[in-house]
Amino acid sequence: MTDFKSVKSRKTLMNPDWFSLLVVVSGTIYFMDGASTVSLSHGDMYAVPNTAEVIRVTPSLKVCFISCKRDFAITNRFSKSGIGYIEILTGYSPFVISLTQTEISYLIELFGFLKKKIISRDSIFQEEMVLLYFNLILYEFSGLCYKHGENKIDLHCRTEKISMRFMTLVQQHCTVHHNVSFYAESLFVSKGHLGKAVRNAIGMSAKHYIEVAIISEAYTLLANDDLTITQIGEHLNFRNSSSFSNFFKKHTKLTPTQYRLNLKF
Numbered sequence: 001m002t003d004f005k006s007v008k009s010r011k012t013l014m015n016p017d018w019f020s021l022l023v024v025v026s027g028t029i030y031f032m033d034g035a036s037t038v039s040l041s042h043g044d045m046y047a048v049p050n051t052a053e054v055i056r057v058t059p060s061l062k063v064c065f066i067s068c069k070r071d072f073a074i075t076n077r078f079s080k081s082g083i084g085y086i087e088i089l090t091g092y093s094p095f096v097i098s099l100t101q102t103e104i105s106y107l108i109e110l111f112g113f114l115k116k117k118i119i120s121r122d123s124i125f126q127e128e129m130v131l132l133y134f135n136l137i138l139y140e141f142s143g144l145c146y147k148h149g150e151n152k153i154d155l156h157c158r159t160e161k162i163s164m165r166f167m168t169l170v171q172q173h174c175t176v177h178h179n180v181s182f183y184a185e186s187l188f189v190s191k192g193h194l195g196k197a198v199r200n201a202i203g204m205s206a207k208h209y210i211e212v213a214i215i216s217e218a219y220t221l222l223a224n225d226d227l228t229i230t231q232i233g234e235h236l237n238f239r240n241s242s243s244f245s246n247f248f249k250k251h252t253k254l255t256p257t258q259y260r261l262n263l264k265f
Contacts, residue, residue, distance in 0.1 A: 027061030
């Protein structure tokens with residue numbers, strides 16, 4: 001973070017379609033979310049909703065901040081434990097979390113490690129370390145939401161239960177089933193109801209979530225040089241290698257072969 005001192009800089013640094021996480025170290029920042037004003041001061045943690053806009057900041061403001069595409073936050077977990085929970089948390093911010101001093105200190109340390117690894121050029125494992133610290137922050141955020149939010153939000157209402165079950169099913173079956181109808185039938189709901197529940201929970205369509213999961217599986221498989229592109233396409237239940245290549249390029253701007261070659265550099 002090089003400039004977070006003005007409302008203008010916030011609009012440049014925070015894309016409303018991305019997942020943005022903010023921890024205030026000092027000073028105060030004010031958001032307008034609908035008809036409500038949200039003020040964040042020292043020790044407050046907030047996943048900024050796409051409906052929120054900064055209306056004022058104090059000169060003493062200092063923050064820890066990360067922002068990324070929601071697809072990245074969802075697909076780049078180093079573990080698939082907690083399937084569904086993180087997706088919902090990255091989809092919206094249910095409340096402001098007031099951290100203890102110990103929690104603040106730990107998060108500042110994690111953000112500091114992440115920043116160092118992003119700007120560092122002295123390690124052949126830079127990308128892996130960046131992902132490691134990013135995921136540590138994301139999991140810490142999820143744990144803090146659970147710890148501090150038990151009495152503020154019910155994360156187990158019917159809509160969110162459906163969304164979490166859908167995301168679990170996708171992780172289990174996306175290599176075979178690519179259509180929303182399969183998951184809707186498995187959950188005994190209509191495609192329209194499932195689509196609305198998923199969009200409300202994580203800010204993307206059910207179809208897009210399935211496609212993201214397929215791409216995530218493809219990334220893993222392409223890292224295995226023992227598998228041919230044809231074999232990977234078959235494993236992911238595409239009609240032929242051309243169908244798989246077209247799908248992969250549509251979502252990544254690269255062919256599977258180009259992506260695999262990039263992994264070697």
